[in-house]
Amino acid sequence: MGIMKLALISMFLSSLLFSTASHAYLAPRTLLHSLSKSSTNGNRSLTTKELWFNQTLDHYSPYDHRKFQQRYYEFLDYFRMPDGPIFLKICGESSCNGIANDYISVLAKKFEAAVVSLEHRYYGKSSPFKSTTTENLRYLSSKQALFDLAAFRQYYQESLNLKLNRTGVENPWFVFGVSYSGALSAWFRLKFPHLTCGSLASSAVVLAVYDYTEFDQQIGESAGAECKAALQETTHLVEGRLASDKKAVKALFDAAELDIDGDFLYFLADAAAIAFQYGNPDKLCSPLVQAKKNGEDLVEAYANYVKQYYVGSFGVSIQTYDQKHLKDATLNENTGDRLWWFQVCTEVAYFQVAPSDDGIRSSQVNTKYHLDLCKKVFGEGIYPEVDATNLYYGGTNIAGSKIVFTNGSQDPWRHASKQTSSPDMPSFVISCDNCGHGTDMRGCPQSPFNIEGNSEHCSSPDAVEKVRHQIIENMDLWLSECQDSGRSSM
Structure with missing residues (x-):
């Protein structure tokens, strides 16, 4: 997920990856960027061919019948006609420019499934309005997005039946998501159990959190003692320089x-958080710890990392953090930043704040x-x-069924996910040094992008493959139960 700006980095690795974010983007403040900004070179995408669906603007009004055009994609190369399963891959909090060739392609091949993916309302090209004023954003919510998915699922099933000259037939559907879209995947199964055989909720931030101190604490644990101490010292040094010469220290970071x-x-x-979130701890810790050992300027060492990796290789735009930019209600390629903050400021918070002591x-x-x-921008x-969000969905006490929850051991977002198994809702934590956000679907590290979620570069590939095997076992069981019953769900 991309504040998980699910955290708002809609510009995430735009040259390498697909949609936030989301997650988010869910990158921290930008939530959990879902590694979803698209690249069409090579075989990083299964498809980038745009298709369109006429979607209802307000699913909850009996009087408002307005529609808008919502973008989606389909990939049918592995589909076993006519009765194969259909995988619904949920796009999250950023522009959805195609279907990424991550681990879902391996699963689609194995289960002979079609893959379809719907862009989240308001993001990318699926904007109902020509501006994103606060008034116009009133239909941007997870509740409306879930209803979008339900309406689209019905539309696609009926369209398939029409093509095959049949009526009333239901293919087995399975839903996938990572980060914020992972939460949507779990919530979709919770709210529309009759429309899916099951869900994979990868790094799913199902718990709305007001003061999310666990995020910072996990970064410290993931960093280890030496790197944590260097990061803490760097923060104190930056704070001191802000007090004495803020122009100079900001200029150092461009x-x-x-x-x-x-x-x-x-x-x-x-x-700092992004290094652990997406499985690249050495990019941050190695130079910073070495600089501390050598008695070098930690602020300069950190500035080099930020400019070379976070802004350079990773592709984050500094304006993402500028409240002047977030107030801009015009539609442009960076609108996703404002959109995700609206969801953060109205539904989920995920406020990443420092703990009372020993923070980074x-x-x-x-x-x-x-x-x-939130007040200045909106x-x-x-x-x-x-509280209302957690009351509606259940938080980590979600009472759904046939949902697989997965998390990476180093991911700071995992504390907003469901990490304990319950009947019919198995939960797995993948343990390794670079197991971050959505590792089960993306492999490690996630920058650069791994074709088919290749796990060979994970510090413990066996740990990743073990969880993937458990995912497949549950999918196999739940899809079989659907096919045995002749219905899309049990």
Whole structure:
């Protein structure tokens, strides 16, 4: 997921990956960017051919019958006609430019499945309006998005039946998602169990969290003692320089445009978190620990990492962190930043704040900073209804069935996911040094992109493959039960 800006990095690895984010983008503040911005070179995508569906704008109004065009994709190369399963891969909090060739292609081949993927409302080319004013964003929510998926699923099944000259037949459907879209996958099974045989909820941030201190704590655990100490010292040094010469320290990071100190400090915190979130801890820790041992300037060493990796290789735009940019309601390629923050500020929060002691990120990026951002960007009265979200979906006490939850041991988002198994909802944590966000679907590390989620570069490939085997066992069972009953669900 991409604040998980599921966290708002809609510009995530645009030259290498697919949609947020999302996750997010779910990259931290930008939630959990879902590694979803698309590249069409090589075989990184199964398809990039755009298709369109006429979607209802407000599923909950009996009077509003407006529609908008929603983008989707289909991949049929492995589909066993006419009765093969259909995999619905949910796009999350960023532009969805195709179906990424990650581990879902391996699963589609194994189960002889079709793969379809629907772009999340408002993101990418699926915007109902020509601007993203706060008023226009009132139909942007996970609830509306889930209903979108249900309506699309019915449309696609009926269209397939029409092509095959049959009526009333249901193929077995299985739903997939990572990060915020992983939460949507679990919630879809919860709210529409009759429309799917089961769901894979990878790194699924199903728990809305107001003060998400566990995020920062996990970064410290994932970093290890030496790297954690170096990161903490770097944060204190940056705070000191902000107090004495903020222009100079911001210029060192090529981030002079970030006038608000909190925006700048959030940018620096995300830059560290992303190394663990997407399975590249050595990119951060090796140079920083070495600089500390050599008595070098830690702030300069960290600035080099941020500029070369986070902004350079990873492709994050600094303006993502600029509240002036987030207030811009015009539609453009970076609109996803504003859209995800709206979801953060109304539904899920995921406010990444430092714990009361032994934190890594600056304590200046606190709850007040987040609430002020929500108010400045979207107006008075905008704040996250966290309790209502968890009441509606159940948080980590979600009472669904036939959902597989998976998480990476080093992923700071895993504490907002369901990590304990319950009947008919198995949960697996993949343990290895570079097992991050969505490792089961993407492999490690996730930058650069791994074709078919190749796990050979994971520090423990066997751990990844073991969880994948368990995913397949559950899918096999649940799809078989669907086919035996002649229905899409049990």
